[in-house]
Amino acid sequence: MSALVRVYVYWSQVEPEPGRYAWTVVDAILGQLDPADEVWVTVCSSSPWATRHRTGFLPSSPARDPRRYERFVSDLVTRCRGRVDYWQCNNEPSNTGLLWAGTAADYVEQLTAFHRCVRGADPDATVVLGGCGATPSTCSPSISTVTRTTSPTRWSPSAA
Secondary structure, eight states: OOOEEEEEEEHHHHOSBTTBOOOHHHHHHHHTOOTTOEEEEEEEOOBTTTBSSBOSSSSBOOBSSHHHHHHHHHHHHHHHTTTOSEEEESSOTTSBTTTBOSOHHHHHHHHHHHHHHHHHHOTTOEEEOOOOOSOTTTSOHHHHHHHHHSOSSOOOGGGO
16 A cells, blocks of 8 residues: 655755765665655755754755755755655745744745756656745744745746
8 A cells, every 4th residue: 555655854864074975864765665655755954064054953944055955956856766756845944943044035046946956857756845834823924925926735936
């Protein structure tokens, strides 16, 4: 029987140091999947060296070097090509401070790059929006606007 499997992958897990990939976590995830499973991977841009807010876990934040981020996302999606159905850029960026340490404009810029990299590495994959996980009254107004102006489940740069 197939299932929807959702997992989180952190930049710091996959590239703990600049240019050194550790695929152990990714390969372990892929190795446990049933071929019929639908797979949703949330990629969190959290890193002690590669992101503006230095952390190994949360909050995610914009990349210090957008080209390095694009290379990381492309390499990750290429590694998982054909095995992952849905890719998500960070989780609930509306929850600023706890889950996202950037602005709405930062998120849109990173999401645009993420989308381009995912579609370039695996054209059959779908990019889903991180969305607004907080209640409307506590949701960051600028991120809330981004989530209202884009599709709740499928995002493309032309929708923003």
